[in-house]
Amino acid sequence: METNQLISGIRHRLVRSGEPTLTDFNKITTLDSLRKHLQVAIELEHSTIPPYLFALYSIRENTNEVAARIIKGVVMEEMLHMILACNILNAVDGRPDISHPGFIPEYPTYLPHSNQSFEVNLQKFSRPAIETFLKIEKPSGKGAPPEADRYASIGQFYEAILDGMERLQAKGNIFTGKASRQITPEQFYGGGGGVVVVHDLASAHEAIAEIVGQGEGIDGTIEDSDHLLFGEEVEYAHYFRFNEIHEERYYRPTDTPKSGPTGAKLPVAWDQVHPVKENIKMKDFKKGTEEWGMMYQFNKSYCDMLRALHDTVNGDKEKLREAVIMMYDLKYQALGLMNIPIGNGLHAAPSFEYVK
Amino acid sequence: MENKEYDVVIVGSGIAGAIVAKTLTQAGKQVLLLEAGLEAGMAFDTDGAYKNYQEYLRSYYLALAKVPNAPYPDVKDAESPNVLDMTQINGKPDTKGYFVQNGPLPFASDYARAAGGTTLHWLGTCLRMLPNDFKMHTEYGQAVDWPIDYEYLKPYYEMAEREIGVSCDVQEQHYPNMGGDFFGKDYVFPMYKIPQSYIDKHFIEGLNGLKVSLNGDVYVPWCTSTPQGRNSTPNEKYRYAGTGWNATKKKLEMQPFPKRSEVYEPVGAIWDPYAGQRCEGNASCVPICPVQAKYNALKTLKSAKKEHLTLMSQTVATEIQIDSSTGNITGVAYKQYPQADSKEYVSGIAKGKIYVLAANAIENAKLLLASDACKTSDQVGRNLMDHMVLLTWGLMKEKVFPFRGPGSTTNIPTFRDGSFRKQHAAWISPIDNWGWGWPTGSPDTDLDHAVSTLNLFGNDLKNYLGDLLSRQLLLHFECEQLPEKSNRVTISKKYLDNIGNYRPVIDYNVSDYTKKAFKASKSVSDQIFAGMGVQDFTSYPSNEPDYTTYDGQGYVFRGAGHVVGTHCMGTTAKNSVVNRDQQAWDHKNLFLVGAGNMATLGTSNPTLTLAALSFAAAENVLKALK
Numbered sequence: 001m002e003t004n005q006l007i008s009g010i011r012h013r014l015v016r017s018g019e020p021t022l023t024d025f026n027k028i029t030t031l032d033s034l035r036k037h038l039q040v041a042i043e044l045e046h047s048t049i050p051p052y053l054f055a056l057y058s059i060r061e062n063t064n065e066v067a068a069r070i071i072k073g074v075v076m077e078e079m080l081h082m083i084l085a086c087n088i089l090n091a092v093d094g095r096p097d098i099s100h101p102g103f104i105p106e107y108p109t110y111l112p113h114s115n116q117s118f119e120v121n122l123q124k125f126s127r128p129a130i131e132t133f134l135k136i137e138k139p140s141g142k143g144a145p146p147e148a149d150r151y152a153s154i155g156q157f158y159e160a161i162l163d164g165m166e167r168l169q170a171k172g173n174i175f176t177g178k179a180s181r182q183i184t185p186e187q188f189y190g191g192g193g194g195v196v197v198v199h200d201l202a203s204a205h206e207a208i209a210e211i212v213g214q215g216e217g218i219d220g221t222i223e224d225s226d227h228l229l230f231g232e233e234v235e236y237a238h239y240f241r242f243n244e245i246h247e248e249r250y251y252r253p254t255d256t257p258k259s260g261p262t263g264a265k266l267p268v269a270w271d272q273v274h275p276v277k278e279n280i281k282m283k284d285f286k287k288g289t290e291e292w293g294m295m296y297q298f299n300k301s302y303c304d305m306l307r308a309l310h311d312t313v314n315g316d317k318e319k320l321r322e323a324v325i326m327m328y329d330l331k332y333q334a335l336g337l338m339n340i341p342i343g344n345g346l347h348a349a350p351s352f353e354y355v356k
Numbered sequence: 357m358e359n360k361e362y363d364v365v366i367v368g369s370g371i372a373g374a375i376v377a378k379t380l381t382q383a384g385k386q387v388l389l390l391e392a393g394l395e396a397g398m399a400f401d402t403d404g405a406y407k408n409y410q411e412y413l414r415s416y417y418l419a420l421a422k423v424p425n426a427p428y429p430d431v432k433d434a435e436s437p438n439v440l441d442m443t444q445i446n447g448k449p450d451t452k453g454y455f456v457q458n459g460p461l462p463f464a465s466d467y468a469r470a471a472g473g474t475t476l477h478w479l480g481t482c483l484r485m486l487p488n489d490f491k492m493h494t495e496y497g498q499a500v501d502w503p504i505d506y507e508y509l510k511p512y513y514e515m516a517e518r519e520i521g522v523s524c525d526v527q528e529q530h531y532p533n534m535g536g537d538f539f540g541k542d543y544v545f546p547m548y549k550i551p552q553s554y555i556d557k558h559f560i561e562g563l564n565g566l567k568v569s570l571n572g573d574v575y576v577p578w579c580t581s582t583p584q585g586r587n588s589t590p591n592e593k594y595r596y597a598g599t600g601w602n603a604t605k606k607k608l609e610m611q612p613f614p615k616r617s618e619v620y621e622p623v624g625a626i627w628d629p630y631a632g633q634r635c636e637g638n639a640s641c642v643p644i645c646p647v648q649a650k651y652n653a654l655k656t657l658k659s660a661k662k663e664h665l666t667l668m669s670q671t672v673a674t675e676i677q678i679d680s681s682t683g684n685i686t687g688v689a690y691k692q693y694p695q696a697d698s699k700e701y702v703s704g705i706a707k708g709k710i711y712v713l714a715a716n717a718i719e720n721a722k723l724l725l726a727s728d729a730c731k732t733s734d735q736v737g738r739n740l741m742d743h744m745v746l747l748t749w750g751l752m753k754e755k756v757f758p759f760r761g762p763g764s765t766t767n768i769p770t771f772r773d774g775s776f777r778k779q780h781a782a783w784i785s786p787i788d789n790w791g792w793g794w795p796t797g798s799p800d801t802d803l804d805h806a807v808s809t810l811n812l813f814g815n816d817l818k819n820y821l822g823d824l825l826s827r828q829l830l831l832h833f834e835c836e837q838l839p840e841k842s843n844r845v846t847i848s849k850k851y852l853d854n855i856g857n858y859r860p861v862i863d864y865n866v867s868d869y870t871k872k873a874f875k876a877s878k879s880v881s882d883q884i885f886a887g888m889g890v891q892d893f894t895s896y897p898s899n900e901p902d903y904t905t906y907d908g909q910g911y912v913f914r915g916a917g918h919v920v921g922t923h924c925m926g927t928t929a930k931n932s933v934v935n936r937d938q939q940a941w942d943h944k945n946l947f948l949v950g951a952g953n954m955a956t957l958g959t960s961n962p963t964l965t966l967a968a969l970s971f972a973a974a975e976n977v978l979k980a981l982k
Binding site: 062065066069073076184185186187189190193194250328 | 403406407410414589590591592619621622624627628630631633634636
């Protein structure tokens with residue numbers, strides 16, 4: 001009952017010892033605490049990207065197009081959320097840190113203090129992987145009412161941030177960050193929605209609405225909402241998009257969360273996937289082997305990209321262009337790895353580990 | 357379907373038809389759009405559009421010859437011309453492909469009969485025409501003047517640049533005789549320029565200050581970045597949200613963003629607005645942009661008001677029906693085929709108050725001829741034009757790495773206008789970014805030569821190709837062709853397609869006016885190559901389809917895919933097919949749109965101009981509907 005309802009979903013696994021404790025989150029009363037919360041928000045938004053990318057890359061080219069597109073869309077939105085969180089932190093004159101060694105979680109990651117013991121693996125595109133993604137994205141249901149000292153969902157976590165900002169702003173202006181540190185809509189693209197430049201309470205609201213709206217969708221009403229959730233014009237929350245893959249069916253405009261998707265068949269070829277080793281690590285191979293070298297190179301590229309993004313959100317905006325080029329390289333490097341047999345019918349894969 | 361009368365029936369879903377459909381539906385009109393090709397992304401179904409486009413990509417990857425139509429289905433019931441079908445014509449008509457080519461030279465361009473039209477495989481160059489292009493007769497004693505001028509078209513150019521989403525830095529645009537107010541004060545494009553490619557930077561450096569003599573005059577050619585219909589970084593100074601019909605003033609207007617904080621948002625792929633928001637430099641623009649960062653007309657179609665738009669695909673217009681007493685059009689007869697390549701079809705008649713033909717210059721002409729329409733001037737099908745492209749190629753001294761970025765990002769505009777147009781054609785010189793692919797079939801042919809003839813392998817092979825392919829430079833000299841009555845499209849009962857529709861019969865040749873420009877541009881190329889130390893590999897073999905000679909020299913030209921003329925705009929019912937409103941002189945409720953209306957060609961790729969004209973036509977249709 002406990003932690004996984006305090007903050008629903010794996011997104012919150014980064015809340016662990018050494019980082020702000022949950023009670024610190026209850027009410028944000030100092031600017032320092034606000035900034036720490038925002039740093040955690042950035043890490044939360046990033047933490048799902050490696051498992052989603054791992055599954056996405058594992059799909060064989062020219063197969064599972066719809067599923068690949070759904071996963072890709074979600075990844076892009078997580079990247080947008082991360083940048084939005086950076087903009088909020090920069091607006092309150094904080095310093096986003098997205099290149100420190102602990103920034104990438106170590107997979108598999110168990111939910112800390114979880115009683116259900118579901119873990120997040122770096123695993124290939126498969127039913128179990130999609131089931132994990134559903135758990136990650138599922139907002140808490142009615143069984144977890146918001147309590148005064150707990151966060152029932154990521155939505156509440158961001159509400160606490162807003163609440164804190166409002167309270168602190170009432171005492172004196174907290175939006176003292178330099179405007180030049182903001183990532184602007186012209187700069188950022190491809191990320192499922194617009195970047196919001198944050199410079200006051202209203203724009204901070206707007207940014208958080210964008211994050212919470214896409215991620216959680218209809219928080220707390222997932223099983224029994226009568227809102228219009230589906231159809232062409234509706235941007236589905238991540239949970240429902242993954243559920244379409246899981247059920248191998250599209251939602252129809254008349255569907256409800258309870259009914260599940262009842263529309264046309266969504267073709268999924270579960271076997272059109274590279275047979276990659278899950279939760280692979282560099283230490284599985286001897287230094288100097290081809291596999292080790294390619295894994296190192298991938299990790300180097302991933303960390304270099306994080307470092308370029310770090311510079312981007314810390315005033316050096318020209319670095320974004322470099323980061324984008326590195327993102328392209330990552331895909332090719334991952335595909336290269338996934339073509340290397342390593343014995344037992346398995347292939348190599350990217351490990352998403354921190355390297356200098 | 358036959359019972360319903362629409363406000364407007366449009367034939368063709370390319371950029372012209374799509375712009376008219378979007379503008380009219382957004383103004384509340386009921387529109388029926390007929391498309392001869394497969395549905396293919398026309399519908400508002402995201403997954404369908406995505407899957408369909410992936411099929412196109414697969415066809416492209418598998419095609420041995422990556423020609424413009426390689427990715428797109430060639431449906432027998434609505435065939436498309438293909439440049440691979442072109443051969444030398446020796447006395448009798450060449451009927452191998454969709455075109456029947458009477459010659460003496462083959463017409464060298466193609467187009468796509470598919471949803472979205474030829475914008476599926478256009479390069480994306482978006483140059484406006486120059487003021488003098490509209491008055492060739494007055495200025496240079498050549499061809500004809502248009503009934504409209506540059507000033508007339510200017511506001512519509514802005515609408516077209518918004519619709520296509522043009523990336524360009526306005527302050528870099530310098531053309532000959534452009535006048536002081538070519539773009540208007542404070543005008544900016546929706547997006548900043550696409551970064552110029554690596555090869556261009558080297559070329560620009562090499563060309564800088566080089567003197568070239570031509571006809572006794574000395575020129576210092578210069579380069580400009582090329583405006584392009586592909587997505588780049590939005591320009592925050594750009595202020596227009598779109599184009600709309602002002603019913604009170606009875607005109608189309610650019611509408612500013614409601615909020616100051618809003619910025620232009622690049623229009624992404626039709627299956628995902630967040631894909632293709634920037635050009636990724638895939639370098640396969642022609643024939644296909646894998647992410648749809650390059651504009652295509654399906655994007656415009658997608659933003660039409662769908663409740664007011666009825667789409668019928670696989671529906672080939674065969675004849676427009678004319679009320680002989682009034683001259684008014686009463687319907688468009690069509691054949692709808694249930695399956696691709698089927699010999700079966702269902703006939704029907706589409707009815708509207710006004711009819712708009714937007715089926716491409718050659719297809720429009722064919723349809724008019726098949727209907728005995730617009731006969732007064734005897735100009736239908738005549739004045740077929742294209743840019744005649746002379747290519748020159750060589751090896752740069754150092755590695756310049758072609759294929760980085762889109763197909764072409766820079767051009768030499770120096771010879772786009774000047775008093776030399778009294779004697780010979782003007783031209784524009786784009787710098788190509790695709791090695792020698794077009795003239796020689798490189799890199800495949802270079803690899804073949806290295807292995808089979810030079811017997812290279814291993815590191816020697818790698819080094820040889822690494823050096824050769826990285827230094828390849830290709831220049832285009834896209835020479836203007838004037839309107840000539842004998843370059844024409846006709847039809848004949850002898851030549852019918854799979855479902856009994858006419859195939860275009862084409863008579864085509866090159867005049868001395870353009871041949872002189874081949875000679876002049878080749879001499880400019882020689883001087884540039886010599887000045888920059890480029891080793892020239894240009895050759896014009898006499899067995900090429902479009903081989904011609906002038907002044908004792910042989911030249912080979914290629915088509916630019918710029919299919920223009922055939923129902924020209926003019927000042928009287930005697931000298932032209934449509935008036936300045938793009939309305940047929942002979943049939944009041946018939947509007948013709950597309951590059952077929954262009955009276956002369958100039959040196960711009962025609963898509964931007966035809967898009968601007970289509971906005972003007974849409975405005976005139978709305979006025980006519982009251």
